[in-house]
Amino acid sequence: MISVLGAGVAGLCAATALAEAGHRVEVIVPEGAPPPVSHLAGGMLAPFCEGECAPEQIVLEGQGAVTWWSDHVPGVMSRGTLVLAPPRDTPELERFARATRGHDWVVPGALEPDLVGRFARGLFFANEAHMDPVAALRALREGLIARGVACHSGAPTGQIVDCRGITARKHLPDLRPVRGEMLELHAPDLNLTRPVRLLHPRFACYLVPRGQGRYMLGATMVETGRTGPITARAMMELLSAAYTVHPGFAEACVIATGAGLRPALPDNIPALIHQPDRIHVNGMYRHGFLMGPILAARLVAHFAQETAHAD
Amino acid sequence: MFYGTELSSRLMLGTAQYPSPSVLRAAIAASGAQVITVSLRREGQAGGEFREIMAQSGCRILPNTAGCHSAREAVTTAQMARELFGTDWIKLEVIGHADSLQPDPFALVEAARILSAEGFKVFPYTTEDLIVGERLIEAGCRVLMPWGAPIGSGQGLRHRAALAAMRAHFPDIPLVIDAGIGAPSQAMAAMEMGFDAVLLNTAVARALDPVAMARAFGQAVSAGQLAHIAGLMPPRDMAQASTPIFGMAELV
Numbered sequence: 001m002i003s004v005l006g007a008g009v010a011g012l013c014a015a016t017a018l019a020e021a022g023h024r025v026e027v028i029v030p031e032g033a034p035p036p037v038s039h040l041a042g043g044m045l046a047p048f049c050e051g052e053c054a055p056e057q058i059v060l061e062g063q064g065a066v067t068w069w070s071d072h073v074p075g076v077m078s079r080g081t082l083v084l085a086p087p088r089d090t091p092e093l094e095r096f097a098r099a100t101r102g103h104d105w106v107v108p109g110a111l112e113p114d115l116v117g118r119f120a121r122g123l124f125f126a127n128e129a130h131m132d133p134v135a136a137l138r139a140l141r142e143g144l145i146a147r148g149v150a151c152h153s154g155a156p157t158g159q160i161v162d163c164r165g166i167t168a169r170k171h172l173p174d175l176r177p178v179r180g181e182m183l184e185l186h187a188p189d190l191n192l193t194r195p196v197r198l199l200h201p202r203f204a205c206y207l208v209p210r211g212q213g214r215y216m217l218g219a220t221m222v223e224t225g226r227t228g229p230i231t232a233r234a235m236m237e238l239l240s241a242a243y244t245v246h247p248g249f250a251e252a253c254v255i256a257t258g259a260g261l262r263p264a265l266p267d268n269i270p271a272l273i274h275q276p277d278r279i280h281v282n283g284m285y286r287h288g289f290l291m292g293p294i295l296a297a298r299l300v301a302h303f304a305q306e307t308a309h310a311d
Numbered sequence: 312m313f314y315g316t317e318l319s320s321r322l323m324l325g326t327a328q329y330p331s332p333s334v335l336r337a338a339i340a341a342s343g344a345q346v347i348t349v350s351l352r353r354e355g356q357a358g359g360e361f362r363e364i365m366a367q368s369g370c371r372i373l374p375n376t377a378g379c380h381s382a383r384e385a386v387t388t389a390q391m392a393r394e395l396f397g398t399d400w401i402k403l404e405v406i407g408h409a410d411s412l413q414p415d416p417f418a419l420v421e422a423a424r425i426l427s428a429e430g431f432k433v434f435p436y437t438t439e440d441l442i443v444g445e446r447l448i449e450a451g452c453r454v455l456m457p458w459g460a461p462i463g464s465g466q467g468l469r470h471r472a473a474l475a476a477m478r479a480h481f482p483d484i485p486l487v488i489d490a491g492i493g494a495p496s497q498a499m500a501a502m503e504m505g506f507d508a509v510l511l512n513t514a515v516a517r518a519l520d521p522v523a524m525a526r527a528f529g530q531a532v533s534a535g536q537l538a539h540i541a542g543l544m545p546p547r548d549m550a551q552a553s554t555p556i557f558g559m560a561e562l563v
Contacts, residue, residue, distance in 0.1 A: 053330040099519050176332075176360030201463050201513075223361035224354040233353070266364070268331035 001158025002303070003028055007151065008036030009133070009288040010270075010281040010295065011163035012140040016072065017296035019147050023303060024158070027144060031153040036137070037165060037260035038288050040182050042208045042218050043133040044195050045069065045290055046081050048102035048125045057269060058287055059101075061294045066129045068293035073139035076131045079194035083123040084108055086244055090121070092199040097123055112192055114246060130195050130208050133289060160278035161299065165263040166225075168282055172273065175282060177225040177261035180218065181234040185242070187252035188213030198245050205241035214255070217242050221262075221286070230257040262286060272298055313454055313485050313508075314400070314432040316371070320345045321502065322532040323373065323487065324525070325512025332364045334521055339368050342525035343533075346371045348402050348510065351395065352378035352388050362395065373434060375402035380409075382422035389426050401426060402456070402489075402510075404436045412462040412490075416443040420450055427451025436489050439473040441480050448484060455481065456489035456510065459501065463513045465493025468501060478505050495524075495531030502535025503543060 001024045004015040011027060019025045047062030070076045083103070085093040097103065106124040109116030145151065162168050169175045192215070197206040208216040220234045235257065242249040265271060265283035270291040273280040279302070281295050323346040329335035339347060347370045351358060365372060374392035379385040382405060389401045405422055407415030414436050420443065423433050427450055435447050439457045447455060457477055460466035468474055469491065478486060485507040492498050492511040501509050509532055518524035 055330070095517070176364075222353055222358075224358040225360065226355050226357040264331075266331065266336075267333040 001026065002161055003156030003158040004161045004163055005029075005156065006036065006163035006165065006167070007137075007141065008163065008165055008284075009038040009041070009137065009292045010165070010284055011036075011161075012137055012144070013292035013296040014161055014163055014281050014299050015144055015149060016140050017293070017300050018161075018303065019144060019149050021300045021304070025144075025149050026156070026158065027141075027149060027151040028156055029151065029153060037180075037262065038137060038284075039134050040180065040219075040258040040260045041133045041286075041288055042182075042195070042206060042216055043131045043136065043289055044081065044206070044208060045076070045129040045131070046125065046195070047290060048100050048128060049081050049083065049197060050287065050290065051101065052096055052099045054287070055267070055269065058291065062287065062290040063127075065290045065293050066127075069129075069131060069136065069289070072143065073131065073136040075135055075139075076129050077194070078127075078129040081125040081128040081130075081195045081197060082106075082108055082111060083125070083197045083199065084115075084119045084245065085199040087120070089200055092201065093121065093123065096199055100125075102127055112194070112196070114191055114248075115196075118246065128195075131289075132210050136289070161281060162278045163281045165282065165284065166261045168280060169263070171275065171278070172265075172280060172282060174266055175263050176223075176266075178264045178285065179220065179222040179224050179226055179259065180262050180286070181220040181222075181230040181238070181259045182216060182218035182257070183230070183235065183238060183254055184210070184256035184258075185215045185217055185249065185252040186213055186255045187215060187249055189251065190215075190246055190248045192246075196245055198241050200241060200244075203237045203241045203244075205238050205245070207242060207245060215242075215249075215252070219286075225261060227261065228259065230259045234259075270295055272302070313434075318345050318508070320529065320533070321508040321536050322498070322529050323348065323508055323510035324515065325510070326350075326365060327377075327512055328516040329521060332361070335516075336364070336368060337522045338515055338525035339370060341522045342515070342529040344370060344525075344529065346373050346510075348373045348375045348512075349396070350375050350377040351392055352376065352384075356391070356395065366396075371400070372396045372398055373400050373402050374398065375436075376404045376422075378406070379404060380406050380415075382418040382425070385418070385422040386425050389422075389431060390429075393431070399430055400432045400434065402434045402436060414438060414458070416440065416446075419443070420446045423447050423452050424450040434487070439470055439477050441477060444477065444481060444484075448481075454485045454487060456487040458490040459488045459497065460491025462490040464491050465514060466491050467493055467497035468504075471504075474501075474506075475504060495527045498528055499531040499535035499538075502532055503538050505539050508532075 051059040108122040264285040376385040460469040487508040488501040489510040
């Protein structure tokens with residue numbers, strides 16, 4: 001038996017892959033635990049865009065994520081990513097183009113009619129995708145239950161795979177919190193069909209369409225463990241960035257806000273960490289949905305090797 | 312000497328916007344910097360993990376009041392910084408304009424006076440204005456940090472003649488070019504002009520390879536410092552006639 005602690009993206013990917021590999025698995029979440037921070041994620045599968053500041057490993061390993069998610073959950077939209085900058089900040093766009101690959105220069109309005117006349121140039125990353133993280137995690141959980149995997153709040157009965165994010169920090173002294181804040185908007189008058197990233201030296205944002213006029217607007221990155229709701233500053237900066245993408249966002253309803261702590265390792269690369277009493281899948285940082293599948297595959301390989309040794 | 316402290320490396324590095332703490336640490340090491348600045352206005356008391364990483368770099372920490380828009384905010388942030396970092400050094404930043412991040416000289420002088428009286432060693436982020444500089448010294452500052460250009464702009468030494476005048480006006484005050492540096496050549500030029508140090512962040516943090524860029528800046532700053540000490544030859548205007556002129560026909 002393998003006991004997966006935590007039902008965020010790391011835990012559910014791990015449990016799914018282990019169950020598919022034929023292991024007996026249980027998923028353990030303490031009663032009354034807050035929803036996982038993965039629920040606040042953008043749900044972008046954007047390995048090429050992330051290459052702007054993430055190391056090559058993320059770009060390479062993240063490319064398998066679209067296929068994995070498409071095979072496991074409904075609603076993965078392969079419509080690419082559009083990257084924009086306000087006219088004054090076009091040097092940011094040039095820098096982004098130099099720092100990444102897998103893109104073409106486009107006229108944004110040709111891809112997103114709502115942006116006609118607003119931006120002269122943009123970068124289009126055709127091989128990227130997005131999905132609704134809450135719906136995707138729900139689908140994984142239902143898949144596990146359908147396979148007979150128990151999800152409970154009792155004591156673990158098997159080998160521990162710890163996927164509790166920042167909650168596991170007392171086992172992982174190198175783990176640090178990076179606060180992220182986001183909003184959800186309802187803007188039925190606007191119709192953006194793919195994630196849009198706005199570059200700016202300070203007030204950057206991304207917008208991810210969730211369907212039915214809903215958009216996820218994210219996200220701050222603050223080196224702090226401060227909990228509590230979104231700050232006014234974060235809200236003002238994110239909203240003004242969204243307004244720069246399209247003034248129509250000024251008429252949007254703010255239907256939800258969120259703030260959470262991303263678990264991050266010193267190199268910001270998600271990893272498996274082996275300890276005598278457990279294996280951690282942690283340090284997801286801003287790459288949970290991108291890197292969850294590959295870490296799960298690595299975990300399966302580890303247990304396969306262990307079984308081979310035992311034989 | 313910066314408040315009695317001798318620094319062999321005259322490059323000071325900001326710690327924001329790096330791809331990861333690992334890259335930041337490697338960049339600090341590659342640059343040879345002995346002073347790093349760290350912000351805490353937004354991070355607050357709960358940013359302990361990141362502060363710990365900074366402390367482990369072995370550099371002297373120069374906490375800053377980035378993000379403060381009034382003297383009062385800056386003073387409170389400086390007091391919190393002294394408590395959290397255990398240093399009385401403070402890079403005093405009071406922002407006058409949210410977009411250009413231009414310093415507010417009036418609030419700056421006011422905050423510098425309060426903090427100096429409380430025993431802080433104030434490193435004020437200021438413009439190249441001579442009178443503001445004098446007021447800051449009168450308020451207790453023994454270092455001035457004029458901008459090269461607006462923060463994050465990478466424009467280099469935008470008002471070179473004014474900066475040269477400032478250097479000449481304050482011969483005995485350590486002057487640090489803070490902000491606006493985009494290329495190692497610009498940092499080197501500042502050092503050749505006789506500035507005592509250069510403080511920068513974005514040019515390294517947002518380079519495609521921050522560690523290599525940090526090394527480049529470290530070398531440029533030390534080359535510029537060495538050139539200034541060695542004594543640069545003044546440029547000669549070859550367009551002006553000189554005497555005597557041998558071998559030229561004198562046409563009467």
